[in-house]
Amino acid sequence: MLNHIFIALLTFFMSTAITAQASLKLPKTVKVDRAALTIEEPCDPIISPAWREAQEIEGVKIAASPGCSPDNPAWIAAAVKGTNNISMDTLMKTGLSPDAIIKTDDLDGDGDPDRIIIKLEIMELNGKSPDFPGLVPTFDIAPGIQPGAWVFAPKTSGMSTENFESVRANPLLRLPSPVIRVEVGDIVQIVLENTHYFPHSIHLHGVDHPFMHGEHGGQDGVPQTSERELMPGERRVYQFQARQPGTMFYHCHVQTHTHLAMGLGGMIVIEENRPNNWLQTLNIGAGQVRHPSVAVKEQYDQEYDLHYHAMDKELGDIIKKYNDPRLIARDMNQRYDATDSTEDYYTLNGLSFPYTLRESLIIVEQDQKIKLRMLNSGGELIAVHTHGHHATITHYDGVEHNPVAQIMRDVFDIAPAQRLDLKLETIDDGKHSYGEGDWLIHDHREKGITTNGMAEGGSMSSIVYKSFLNGSGMPKVSHFGIDLSAYFTKEYYEGRYPIWQDLDEWSSLGSPGEREGLTPAAQTSLIYAFIGLLAGLLIYLIFAKREQIKQGAVATISRLKSPKGSNQ
Amino acid sequence: MTKTTTLTFLIAGIFTLSTSVLAQQQTESSEQDHAQHDHSGHDMSHDAHDHSGHDMSQDSGAAIDHSQMDHSDHEHDHDVDHSTHDTHAMDHGDMHHHHHMDHDHIMDHEGTMIMGQNLDTLPSSCRSISEEVEITVRAGRKYSAKFPGTAFAFDQQEWRVKPCAKVTFHFMNEDNIRHQFMMHGLPKYLYKYGMFHLEVTGPKTVSGTIIVPGGDDTYLVHCDISHHMEKGMKAQLVVGNGGTDIPGIPGLTPYNINDTYEAENLPTLSDKAEQSKMVRQITQFTNDNLQTYGMMLIGLLLGLFCIPLIRKIPLRRNKENKS
Ligand SMILES: [Cu+2]
Ligand SMILES: [Cu+2]
Numbered sequence: 001m002l003n004h005i006f007i008a009l010l011t012f013f014m015s016t017a018i019t020a021q022a023s024l025k026l027p028k029t030v031k032v033d034r035a036a037l038t039i040e041e042p043c044d045p046i047i048s049p050a051w052r053e054a055q056e057i058e059g060v061k062i063a064a065s066p067g068c069s070p071d072n073p074a075w076i077a078a079a080v081k082g083t084n085n086i087s088m089d090t091l092m093k094t095g096l097s098p099d100a101i102i103k104t105d106d107l108d109g110d111g112d113p114d115r116i117i118i119k120l121e122i123m124e125l126n127g128k129s130p131d132f133p134g135l136v137p138t139f140d141i142a143p144g145i146q147p148g149a150w151v152f153a154p155k156t157s158g159m160s161t162e163n164f165e166s167v168r169a170n171p172l173l174r175l176p177s178p179v180i181r182v183e184v185g186d187i188v189q190i191v192l193e194n195t196h197y198f199p200h201s202i203h204l205h206g207v208d209h210p211f212m213h214g215e216h217g218g219q220d221g222v223p224q225t226s227e228r229e230l231m232p233g234e235r236r237v238y239q240f241q242a243r244q245p246g247t248m249f250y251h252c253h254v255q256t257h258t259h260l261a262m263g264l265g266g267m268i269v270i271e272e273n274r275p276n277n278w279l280q281t282l283n284i285g286a287g288q289v290r291h292p293s294v295a296v297k298e299q300y301d302q303e304y305d306l307h308y309h310a311m312d313k314e315l316g317d318i319i320k321k322y323n324d325p326r327l328i329a330r331d332m333n334q335r336y337d338a339t340d341s342t343e344d345y346y347t348l349n350g351l352s353f354p355y356t357l358r359e360s361l362i363i364v365e366q367d368q369k370i371k372l373r374m375l376n377s378g379g380e381l382i383a384v385h386t387h388g389h390h391a392t393i394t395h396y397d398g399v400e401h402n403p404v405a406q407i408m409r410d411v412f413d414i415a416p417a418q419r420l421d422l423k424l425e426t427i428d429d430g431k432h433s434y435g436e437g438d439w440l441i442h443d444h445r446e447k448g449i450t451t452n453g454m455a456e457g458g459s460m461s462s463i464v465y466k467s468f469l470n471g472s473g474m475p476k477v478s479h480f481g482i483d484l485s486a487y488f489t490k491e492y493y494e495g496r497y498p499i500w501q502d503l504d505e506w507s508s509l510g511s512p513g514e515r516e517g518l519t520p521a522a523q524t525s526l527i528y529a530f531i532g533l534l535a536g537l538l539i540y541l542i543f544a545k546r547e548q549i550k551q552g553a554v555a556t557i558s559r560l561k562s563p564k565g566s567n568q
Numbered sequence: 569m570t571k572t573t574t575l576t577f578l579i580a581g582i583f584t585l586s587t588s589v590l591a592q593q594q595t596e597s598s599e600q601d602h603a604q605h606d607h608s609g610h611d612m613s614h615d616a617h618d619h620s621g622h623d624m625s626q627d628s629g630a631a632i633d634h635s636q637m638d639h640s641d642h643e644h645d646h647d648v649d650h651s652t653h654d655t656h657a658m659d660h661g662d663m664h665h666h667h668h669m670d671h672d673h674i675m676d677h678e679g680t681m682i683m684g685q686n687l688d689t690l691p692s693s694c695r696s697i698s699e700e701v702e703i704t705v706r707a708g709r710k711y712s713a714k715f716p717g718t719a720f721a722f723d724q725q726e727w728r729v730k731p732c733a734k735v736t737f738h739f740m741n742e743d744n745i746r747h748q749f750m751m752h753g754l755p756k757y758l759y760k761y762g763m764f765h766l767e768v769t770g771p772k773t774v775s776g777t778i779i780v781p782g783g784d785d786t787y788l789v790h791c792d793i794s795h796h797m798e799k800g801m802k803a804q805l806v807v808g809n810g811g812t813d814i815p816g817i818p819g820l821t822p823y824n825i826n827d828t829y830e831a832e833n834l835p836t837l838s839d840k841a842e843q844s845k846m847v848r849q850i851t852q853f854t855n856d857n858l859q860t861y862g863m864m865l866i867g868l869l870l871g872l873f874c875i876p877l878i879r880k881i882p883l884r885r886n887k888e889n890k891s
């Protein structure tokens with residue numbers, strides 16, 4: 001009998017020993033070699049540093065923009081003068097169609113044009129190609145992150161890609177849809193030329209516009225109330241003469257639950273009427289307004305358009321999966337369930353961290369007043385926190401809040417489609433500002449700083465004082481021993497780079513390698529073989545000792561029966 | 569007793585093992601989940617783009633004989649037809665009409681563009697112009713109607729010319745948006761980027777002329793506005809016997825990468841017929857039943873009515889018997 005116990009114990013201890021032996025020798029840390037990463041330049045190399053400087057083009061004063069990816073100054077000149085009032089040389093530098101922005105007729109004789117025609121096309125980004133296994137035209141919101149998207153784009157001239165050899169989108173074709181700026185009293189025509197393969201429309205949310213126009217018909221943009229869907233290849237004019245100023249919103253109202261999320265929405269600002277008020281009609285890519293309106297300059301030193309958006313990866317993936325418009329329509333209209341959707345990408349001015357550092361920094365100096373116009377075009381409420389600052393909410397949805405009742409906050413909750421105008425004052429008094437620094441500005445919902453679940457990403461950016469800016473226009477962080485280069489790699493957002501490996505010399509929180517000796521697979525098969533052995537042993541034992549077992553069983557049964565018998 | 573202990577130990581041993589195996593499997597599968605994250609699509613090889621790949625055989629040795637060309641008819645007849653254009657929405661009034669002109673780039677105030685036009689320079693592979701042809705190309709959404717799964721198209725998907733032909737294209741855009749007639753793969757010493765490009769916002773026509781090279785080749789023609797080519801606006805110009813076909817031309821050549829299609833659960837007329845058939849069956853069933861029950865009721869009534877009669881018969885017999 002003893003030997004049986006011995007065998008059983010042996011098998012038991014052997015089985016535990018395998019596990020015990022493995023845990024005695026834990027795998028070594030594998031440190032990812034930086035050279036194995038595709039590290040991008042912090043600043044986009046295609047953008048000329050000369051664009052950062054304050055300059056004058058076509059008589060248009062363009063403010064300095066010290067960030068590393070400022071707007072093309074030619075865009076600003078064209079937006080201020082109109083593409084019809086600039087030299088061919090400047091126009092050729094913009095890539096805009098010569099009829100993209102037409103400004104004519106000073107109707108009230110106050111020195112600025114009052115008839116404004118803005119032509120918008122609809123462009124697809126990161127859509128499937130039937131010709132090669134890739135996307136076209138590509139637009140990265142963060143390193144390696146290319147969500148399928150649609151945008152309103154200023155009417156362009158020529159190709160949709162940078163050039164013939166590239167699949168990267170023409171710089172005019174980008175997220176977000178451009179910010180539109182017009183004046184109270186301007187006769188504005190937004191001409192939508194539907195270059196996309198789906199029907200679309202424009203709804204002017206918050207903008208004073210007539211429900212229908214004598215010449216152009218219904219123009220609320222809603223296919224259930226005011227007009228038919230604008231089909232591919234068709235053109236429609238939306239005309240208005242706004243009586244009230246404010247930060248407003250325009251977006252497609254066809255299948256809004258998908259079209260808005262795909263990117264078909266932008267900010268539209270109605271500026272107060274002032275003499276000689278030549279406005280920057282388009283702020284392509286949003287961000288700093290390098291030629292602010294007269295009314296804004298009366299009160300502020302700087303102005304920024306901050307467009308927050310969110311996108312669902314699964315929705316954008318539909319145009320990456322199919323080329324046939326019918327299949328895309330089927331998946332979007334009949335199969336995609338917005339109630340089951342989750343937002344994966346959070347963007348500020350069309351980009352996620354770290355690209356937000358390139359062009360959506362709020363670059364300030366002490367004792368400035370900065371106007372921030374905020375729009376949330378995502379599907380959920382956001383809560384934007386300004387580190388180091390309390391700002392004053394001056395306007396809700398374009399309407400001025402009673403100046404006596406205006407409040408200061410450091411978290412700004414913005415409902416979907418809502419606009420807030422903030423007055424940020426960089427007065428170092430412990431309330432308005434705590435002093436100079438590289439202060440984060442981010443959506444305080446934790447997921448707001450992620451990109452498809454990977455932090456740090458999302459819509460976070462910085463309010464950065466000029467003294468904290470390095471030569472190339474990025475926040476100066478190296479003096480704290482900070483290295484942001486890992487964020488400028490696609491491997492990071494693929495979840496393949498253990499960011500904490502660099503916190504100490506021996507990478508205590510680096511990536512563990514595989515077990516030494518046996519591979520997990522070999523270990524598994526060994527364990528299976530061992531189970532087989534045990535089972536065999538068990539069967540053998542039962543077979544060999546069947547007589548004893550039988551006797552034992554009989555004895556047990558009789559023992560169980562005997563008490564009954566004795567009772568009788 | 570000893571046997572039971574042995575068994576218990578054995579079972580315990582197997583149990584611990586199997587749990588550790590199970591745990592192992594779980595960790596493995598979660599690792600796999602990580603690896604399955606979709607990272608594809610980011611690494612595109614630009615070479616795969618079907619734009620390139622037209623190897624031009626340029627006969628550098630052959631001298632270009634300029635004397636053979638007739639310099640008299642070099643009038644740039646890129647007549648832009650303004651008459652059909654809908655100026656309703658935009659009254660240009662007295663605005664500057666700036667026309668951009670340099671050697672190979674002509675653009676008017678509405679963005680109508682002619683790029684890479686060549687009216688007079690013979691390609692090195694040609695001794696003379698073989699033929700002068702005019703081709704009208706119509707572009708618009710309506711031409712996509714005959715190609716399911718497309719959104720825009722040219723009216724024709726292929727044009728054929730002789731090598732060394734002087735070809736004038738009249739590009740008629742019939743939509744109210746921009747379209748392009750862009751040709752690629754032309755000799756780069758004659759055409760900037762090897763491109764010839766017409767662009768116009770419709771409804772409007774723009775014309776431009778090229779002289780095609782002397783070799784047999786097939787040239788890609790497309791509209792480069794985002795996803796116009798992908799969604800059908802793609803064709804080819806075949807010179808002489810042509811070269812390799814361009815993929816993905818509607819009705820002509822298959823796509824390189826195809827979508828997958830599946831049966832849809834769509835409502836159909838036969839569904840409706842089936843449905844009404846079922847309704848009919850149900851009503852028929854009730855009707856049948858009504859008839860059956862009706863007949864039964866009649867039978868019952870008849871039966872009841874007959875009872876006294878039936879009863880009388882045996883009674884009589886009894887009476888007869890008694891009597
Ligand atoms: Cu839409
Ligand atoms: Cu087109």
